[in-house]
Amino acid sequence: MLFFHPMDFLIIIAFVLSLWAQYRVKTTFNHWSEVKSATGLTGYEAARRMLDRNGLHDVPIEPVPGRLTDHYDPINRVVRLSEPVYYENSISAISVACHEVGHAIQHQSSYPMLVMRHRMFPVVRFASGFAPLLLIGGFLLQSLNLIGVGIIFFSAAVAFQLVTLPVEFNASSRARDIMISEGFITQDEERGVAKVLNAAALTYVAAALIALLELVKYIMIFTSNRD
Known part of the structure; x- marks a missing residue:
C-alpha cells in the first residue's frame, strides 16, 4: 500500500511534464531576454507605468537577487522583480x-x-505542514483514520494550487491587454510576450496536476482499504 500504486504511473508522467515545464520556462526566458523591446522600456519602467496608469502610485517596485524570483507581495503591497527583469529592457523582462x-x-x-x-x-500553510506526516504515519501504521485526516489536510493544499491557476492566467491576461493598449509592445512583439507568459503558466499547471493525481491516489487507497 505504501510503495506502489497504479496511479504512480500517471504521477511519474506528470512529474516529467513538470521538469519539462521548468526547462521550458528557463529556456524561453533566456531566449527572449536576448530580444530587446522596441520601446526600450526596462522591466522596472514598464511595471511603474502600468502601476501608475491603474492608480497604484503607492505600490513600490523593489529589485531582488536571483533569477525568476519575481513576485507580488500582497501583505506589504510591493512588486518585487529579479535583478535581470528590473534592469533589462528585453521582451522577457x-x-x-x-x-x-x-x-x-x-x-x-x-x-x-x-x-x-x-x-x-x-x-493551507498549517494543513500542508501536517499532511505528509499524517499520510506517512497512516501508511506505516496501517491506520485508515490517520490517512483520512491526512487526505483532508492534503485536499486543502490541492485546492490552493487549483485556485492559483485562474489567478496566474488572469494576471497574464491583464498584463498582455495593458501592454498592447498602452503601447508597451508592438504587434510583432506580442508573440514573444505570449511565449514567455505561457511557459511560466505551464509550471503552475504541471504542479497542480501532480498534486491532484496524488490526492486521487490517496483517496483510492483509502476507499479500497476501507472496503
Whole structure:
C-alpha cells in the first residue's frame, strides 16, 4: 500500500511534464531576454507605468537577487522583480514585470479568486505542514483514520494550487491587454510576450496536476482499504 500504486504511473508522467515545464520556462526566458523591446522600456519602467496608469502610485517596485524570483507581495503591497527583469529592457523582462503588476491590479480590484487564495493561505500553510506526516504515519501504521485526516489536510493544499491557476492566467491576461493598449509592445512583439507568459503558466499547471493525481491516489487507497 505504501510503495506502489497504479496511479504512480500517471504521477511519474506528470512529474516529467513538470521538469519539462521548468526547462521550458528557463529556456524561453533566456531566449527572449536576448530580444530587446522596441520601446526600450526596462522591466522596472514598464511595471511603474502600468502601476501608475491603474492608480497604484503607492505600490513600490523593489529589485531582488536571483533569477525568476519575481513576485507580488500582497501583505506589504510591493512588486518585487529579479535583478535581470528590473534592469533589462528585453521582451522577457517587461513580460514578467507586467505579469507581477497584474497581481497588484487584481489585489486593487479584489479579484475573487485572489481574495479566495489569500483567505485560504493561513489554513493551507498549517494543513500542508501536517499532511505528509499524517499520510506517512497512516501508511506505516496501517491506520485508515490517520490517512483520512491526512487526505483532508492534503485536499486543502490541492485546492490552493487549483485556485492559483485562474489567478496566474488572469494576471497574464491583464498584463498582455495593458501592454498592447498602452503601447508597451508592438504587434510583432506580442508573440514573444505570449511565449514567455505561457511557459511560466505551464509550471503552475504541471504542479497542480501532480498534486491532484496524488490526492486521487490517496483517496483510492483509502476507499479500497476501507472496503
